[in-house]
Structures are given as structure tokens and as C-alpha cells.
Amino acid sequence: SDAFIGPVCDYVIAPVARYAGVWKIPVLTAGGQVNHFVFKSDFPTLTRLMGSYLFVSEAMKQILNDFGWSAVGLLYYNYGINSNKGNSECHFMLGPVFTTLGHSSVHRSFNESATSKDFKDLLLTFSASSRSE
Template identity: 35%
Template sequence: MDYKSSYLISLLVCLAKPCLSNEVQIGVILPESSHYPWSIQRVLPAINIAIEYVQNDILPGTRLEILVADSDCSETKASLAAFELYQKKAHVLLGPVCNYAVAPVARFSTNWNIPIITAGASVVDFDTKNEFKLLTRIHETKTLTAESVVHFTEVFNWTHIGLIYEENVSSAKSECFFTMQAIYFKLMNRYGIAPYSQKFDKNSDFEDILRSASSKATVFIVCGNPDSTRELMIKTHKLGMDRGDYVFINIHLENR
């Protein structure tokens, strides 16, 4: 049994208990599309296992009911899904996860007095507890990632730092953008100067980017999809930037 899952369900029940007798309705707002690692079909089985364990071993006598709605990782659809679950008397919400989807729902939840627990909402904006009073995040946040990067620079006495990240201008802001945004401001606050930053897309010339960057920083924080990161590092080797004079740190969690 995944004790983390069971304790999470127990926490949800405890949050809802003051206004209930022996029944808790848990709203789950996640995307139906299997494109997302946190899709309903992937997450719901774990929730069901945790609920069975909680009902049998931790909170016998308490009935837990799951209400599921599709967020589609959309700001509009997630808001409509949340309102639907609110009308169905959901006491607590699991999700949404996607940043643009969770933002309006987390704002509504304060007025509805419904707590939200999410593995998303990682961007800096969600650090503002005055605005997102009932939002609990159980995964890494961009702020914590940025603080880790700053700590590395302090330990190794790195001061000439650059940010190189992937950003497609035609789409919504990417995870790399939000990660680098947090790192940028943390570094600027720590050292008093703005770090060098350079974004790229699928049409960028990595050799030109690296030649320009080599005169502005010696330590580079890199974020991009696996193929782009690999191509960048191949060009790094071609230009002789992998011989000890420069450091490249990949922080994209999807890159293995």
C-alpha cells in the first residue's frame, strides 16, 4: 500500500470533517486525455486504492465518495468542472494540476470554503497565500527549485551564471519559462545583478547561442526538451566548451 496516498486521503477527510457527519465527497479535477502523466485514467486507480485503505483501516465508519470531472488542462473547462462539483456538494478537491487550470479554481475555493490539494500549481504566483488561502501543494515548486540553484552557486562560489531555456513563442508559457523565471529573480535578489538569459526554439542556431553566451557566463542552467538539450550539448562539445571552463546544469525533470 502507498502510505503517502492513504495519508493524503486521510488529510482530505480531516479537512472536510468539521462540516460533516460520516460522509465525505472528494472532487477530482484532472484531464481525461492520457497525454498527461496526471490524467484521470492514471491517477484514479491510486485514489481508489487509497480510499479503500482509509475506509477500512484508518477511518472506519466514514463513507468516501469520489466525484470526477475533466479539466482538460484548460482554464475554462477546469472552472466549469469545479463549479459542477461545488453544486454537487464536494467538500474537498484533488486537482487541478496544470497551472492555468488550477489558478481560477483556487481563487473560487476561497469563496466556497473548499480546500484544494494539488500536485501542480508549481509556479511562483501560487506562493501568494493571501490569494490562494485554501491551496495546498504537495509537489516541488519553482521557488524551491530556484532556491536549490542559488544554494549550489553559493557552495561552489559561482557568480557568472547564465540561463538557457526553450520557449516556443507561439504557445502558452512553458514549464521551462516558469522555472527560469523563478531562478532569474532568486539569483538577481541574491547577487544584485540580473543573470544572463537566452531562450531558444526549434529553429534556433545553438552554435550562435553558445558563442554569444560563452563571453557572458561560465555556469549555465539549461532547460529544454530531451532532443533540444541533447543537440545543445553536442554543439557544446563541438565548440570545446566541455573541457572544464564551463558548467552546464540541466534542470528539466523530464530529461533523463
Template identity: 30%
Template sequence: MARLTELFLLLLVIFNPVVTDSLSEEIEVLVFLPQNNSYLFSHARVAPAIRYAQDRLKAEYPGFHFNIHFENSEPANRALFALADRSCGQKPDLIIGPVREYEAAGVVRLASHWKIPVISAGALATAFKNKGTEYSHLTRIAPSYVKMAETFTAMFEHFTWKSALLLIEDDMKERDCYFTMEGVYHLMDDYNVEFEIIHQEAPFKIEDIFKTNQDIEGKPALNLYTLNCKCIC
């Protein structure tokens, strides 16, 4: 948690140097968390940690007053609209969250345009690595899906594997599985990678998929990877 408090201050100084003259006053922090407790990063689970960090900051840096404002990040555009509405009065100095890709995309784009630093435990999709323009002020504190893809390529190099079949369960809503496997697919250009999309409304028959994809470039597919991507945190 000490790292989190230090990160708060570091981001403010780096990304918002105009605020350094008033750091002894009020610092507005806007936190986006879903109220839905089915998520591991819901308000009920994460807010206590945020409050703990706030207390530590108050004790260690008594001149800094971090005012925490919580907003519900659901549905997809609610976080973006909340940021826009709140900024009509006073823009936040720091944003924490959102975690999920669609919620994070709009918030981070607008925050980067306004030069507001954003800390997120999510936003792990490949597109968020673009720090040159629209995602310039995003700091992710968890490994991205590209990092997971690097693990896959290391395995392939070690075992001299050449081909893989990726199964993607795509709900066409949050698309967690799609974003998870996207990094793997794009990072493995040097390998023969095929993918199958599994739709929730269609029955899943593994035998048919094996039969259809049993021969890739004249050789049996060496590996079949499946990921349960429903619980991304």
C-alpha cells in the same frame, strides 16, 4: 497514502470549520485529472490511488463518506467551468488538482473565494506562493519551482559562481519550461543571470548562443544550465 487520508480530514477541519458538524454525513470531493495519458498525472494513472485513499478512509473513519467526482481538466478553462457548473447545485467540500499551472490558476482562485480547500501535486509556479489572497486555500504536496531555485543558489554560494545563462524552451502554450525557470531567475537577484528563449519553430544553435553570451560583465559566463521541462508532473 495514510498521509493523504489524514490531509483530507485536516484540510476540511481547518479551512471549512462549518462542515465539522456534518462530518459524519457526506463529503463531496471534486478531482481534476486530464484524460490524456501522455501526462504522468492522467486519470488512468492517478484515479486508482484516489480510490485507494477513499477505501482507506471508509475503513478507518466509517462515519465519513467521501464521494469522489472526477472531471477532465483539459482544455485550460474546462476545470474552471466544471467547478462553477457543479457548484450551482452543491459546492464540493474538497478539490484535488488540477496540476498544470493554467488549469490550476482559475480553479484555485474561485475555490479560495468560496473557502474550499484545494490539494494539488502541481501548481508549482512562483505566483502560487501568494497565500494571502487568491491562492489562500491551496496546499501543494510537491516542492515548488522556488525550492528548486534555492538549490541553484546553494550551488552558487558553495562554488562561488557569479553568473549563469539559462536556456528556456518556450512553447507559448503550457509554458512548463518558462514556469520552471521563472523561480530560478527571480530568486537569483544577487547573481548575474542572463537567459535565452528557444522557440520550437526556430533552429537551435548552441554555438551561436555561446558566441553571443561568452562575455558577461567582462568575464566568461561560468555556467550554462539547460532543463528539459516538457514532462512536468
């Protein structure tokens, strides 16, 4: 094969791109936005056509700075711990945001089994810890 086009799922890209690097076959993907793919030593022939989620985090940081906001809460969907699905795109997207903000934001995830009470508790937690004085 001269090149791999795709895949887009991060969990599939990782092994394909690792093997392709050993075989010196280029991999072109519209996926691969997870930050881990920046490590060229692990993925030497991977070309991501969409960039990484790091761009989202840089944009978010700039917006927060422009508005003078410093208290931040990140509430996101992630699969349940027993789902065997790994992490969600929301988890992967907000990982770089959390890092860019210096690990200082309050962050919690919810999953498909969350109840109305769970959401109320989450929102109360965020209300108390993600607002400026």
C-alpha cells in the same frame, strides 16, 4: 463538493483555486509549483503537495555559492510567441532562479522553430557573457 483534488496544470489551477477560495472549498494539487501560488490572499484554500520552484532556485544558488561561480547563463525552452500555449514549465522553473540570482544572469529562451544557427548564436552569446574572467 467537499474538496477538489487536482488539477495539475498551472493555467487550470489558477481559476479553480480562485473560485474555490470564494466557495471555501480546499484544493489539493501535485502541481502549482509556479511562485505566484504563494499569495494566500489570491489562493486561500490551495494546498500544493510538491512545494514551489523557489526551492529549485534556493538549491541552485547554494550550488553556485559552494563552487564560487558568479557568472551564470540560463538557456531554456519556451513556447513560440505565437503558439497560444502560454509559457513552458522551463520558463516557470527558471523565473524564481533568475529572481534569486538578483536578475544578474544572462538568460535566453529558444523554441521549437530554433535552427542550428540559432543554437550556435545562443551558445556564442553565452560563451562570451557567462564565463568568469
